[in-house]
Amino acid sequence: MTPAELSQAVLAAVSAAVEAGELTVAVPEHVTVERPKNRDHGDYATNVALQLAKPAGVPPRAVADLLAARLREITGVAAVDIAGPGFLNIKLDTATQGELARTIVNAGQAYGRNEALKGLRINLEFVSANPTGPIHIGGVRWAAVGDSLGRILRATGAEVSTEYYLNDAGVQITKFAASLQAAANGKPVPEGGYVGEYIVDIAKAITDGVPGVLDLSEDEQLQVFRTEGLKLMVAEIKRSMEEFGVHFDTYFSEKTLHESGAVEQAIDRLREQGHVFDQDGAIWLRTTDFGDDKDRVLIKADGETTYFAADAAYYLSKRDRGSEVSVYMLGADHHGYVNRLKAIAACAGDDMDRNIEVRIGQFVKMLRDGQEVRLSKRAGNIITIDDVVDWIGVDAARYTLARSSTDSTITLDINILTSQTNENRVFYVQYAHARMSSLHRKAADLGVTRSDEFKPELLTTEWEADLLGQLGEFPRVIASAGELREPHRVARYLEDLAGAYHRFWDNCQVLPKGDEEVTDLTHARLWLVEATRTVLANGLDLLGVSAPERM
Structure with a gap:
């Protein structure tokens, strides 16, 4: 007998007591049975009698007596004892306990799957690092946790769409392209640009693949390095994710939000909800109505669209594509995004406590021989996903990164994770x-x-x-x-x-x-x-x- 079957048996006992007129109470939808920490208290325990006592107007132990009498009649139940104020401690006979082994073997890969979240449509976004360099250690953690969560949610009956948001528009992409251009021309890295062997490698791949690119004007060169560099970097991200065992259903381009007019449409929709206002030549969203520390600019006075406007359009895109719950998994440096993203949902007329979840993951450190590892040969100033895999392997990385709560900082010790202890x-x-x-x-x-x-x-x-x-x-x-x-x-x-x-x-x-x-x-x-x-x-x-x- 599985715990779920025992729970149904307890629920059936409650229903029978109600039908017999022994209890006057609404039958609960489900009953919880748990393994007691002290096995002397039986194989399973339930507090259902305490839950029903007040609405039934009957002392808890009296409710427990009624239910215990019915549970003792069930085949496979060896004993039912009442403890404390009305806990039911249930002991199964050995044959009933052992039968679980047959149930599991016959179920095979299906054992453990359930319908706890059946039908819930979830958009699960994770990693979403800027496509300006390899996935760094923080992104590796979200890759392990996010992919595992997607698998678990599907195992509980949810309809899950996994998504990677490509920030392929804006100033960082321009700096990335300028860094590639500089490397290709043998010039110093521009201020605020990107460094590392990967920049040199991508620049060379572009010059080899686009003959004559260095003969173009600087502006034309920059456009080529932007387009081709982004294409190569996204391909690299996809490769590293797949090799880490992570598959995304969708790679969503921020650029498409701007090109399709989705940003402007989102602003219009939010204005219709009554939360957009104009001030000092700019267009704002009144997010302070929903817990944000300040109102947010959507369109600047000079007509430039903000990242926040794209965030609003992206959230509405998720909802339009059928997401009932949008889960954002963000890095430790994104605490300030929690309230503003939730405010977007509220401004759109959604329930900010249900339709959107923003989860923040803490930092990851790596140790080797007791010393923290900080740098990557290829990326220059970060540890990449390929570094982690090379040092400890996919299994060790995925398991170790997923086994700790994301609320806590985690340390990966290379010496331990490559040992057989x-x-x-x-x-x-x-x-x-x-x-x-x-x-x-x-x-x-x-x-x-x-x-x-x-x-x-x-x-x-x-x-x-x-x-x-x-x-x-x-x-x-x-x-x-x-x-x-x-x-x-x-x-x-x-x-x-x-x-x-x-x-x-x-x-x-x-x-x-x-x-x-x-x-x-x-x-x-x-x-x-x-x-x-x-x-x-x-x-x-x-x-x-x-x-x-x-x-």
Whole structure:
């Protein structure tokens, strides 16, 4: 029995009590059952009696008595005890607990997926670094977290569109083009320009690919370097993202907002909502009505469009394309964007607490031999995604960057993340999967396979019960990770599951030794091992990390 099935059983007991006239209360849509920290309190616990007591006008323990009597009649429930003011502690019989292993193996890749966010349309924007250089370490963190979140949201039933916003208009693109032009002509980098080997490489690629470009006028040269440089840089970004296991459904060009008239249309729409005003020759959006620290300029007095105007048009574009919730994942230096972006949604007539989410990620540091690594050979003054992959690999980078809350600064220690020790958490989890795969191969060598005569009631030890309990939590962990937008919950769960498996391995013999016979217990434990291997693989896949069969 899974926790979800037990929750439905408790809900059915509530409904039956209401239908019988034992309780006068509205039946809740769902009931929460959780694993108690102290296993002496049973396999699962629920506080449903406390929730129903006040609206029913009945003492909590009296409600608990009614529900406990009905739950004890359910097949598979071994005991129901009432604790404290009215908590229900439920113990399942061993066969019912063990049956979960069969459920997981039969479900395969589908186990853990649920419909917690079914039908919710989410536009998930992440990374979105300016296309003026390689993806830096901060963007690498959002690549790992954002892609994992997209996978998790889809696993909870949401309709997700992942998006990269290309800031391909404005002054930074001009500086990028001027830097390429200077490199191609052997001139110093212009003030505020870009440096690094990648600038030289792209400049050479342009001069090789566009013969005669250096014979053009300076203005004509600049236009070529702008167009071709942007094309090459975007291609480089796409390459690095794909090699990091990140695929975006859409690369959205800021330039198209200006060229299509979307910016002007957005201003008109916001004016119709009553939040645009004219002052000192400029056009403003009154964002202070919705918590921003100051009103924002959309069009300057000289007629120049602001970045903020493009931000407004971009948000409206997301809504027009069907997004119900727009999630922005921004770097640590973008705290000031939170209120202004939320104000755009409110000015557009949306619910700023529901239709838009702005999440800020903190900084990342890298250490090698105890010293912070700050520079990249190729980019000159930043650590790039290719550097990270070269140093520690895709799996270690993705897992480590996704396993910590984005609210906290994170440190990647190259020495630890390239070691095969338990201190390296991705190794710890992947090794558990590899160990199970090795066991599977050894069983095959011995001619031992999982038997259809699975006897789950034989899984009686505390280590088996602990492992089954952890396996049952997987769907709930995915649901909460999706609802809270916190992929690190999946990573931490996998570490707990790997720990439970290692303890099981140390205390429970699975395969026969020497002349020992294959028993029903052998088959039962092979089912449990395969169920655990399935969940670890499913969880690692949600983080975009491989589940190796050998290490």
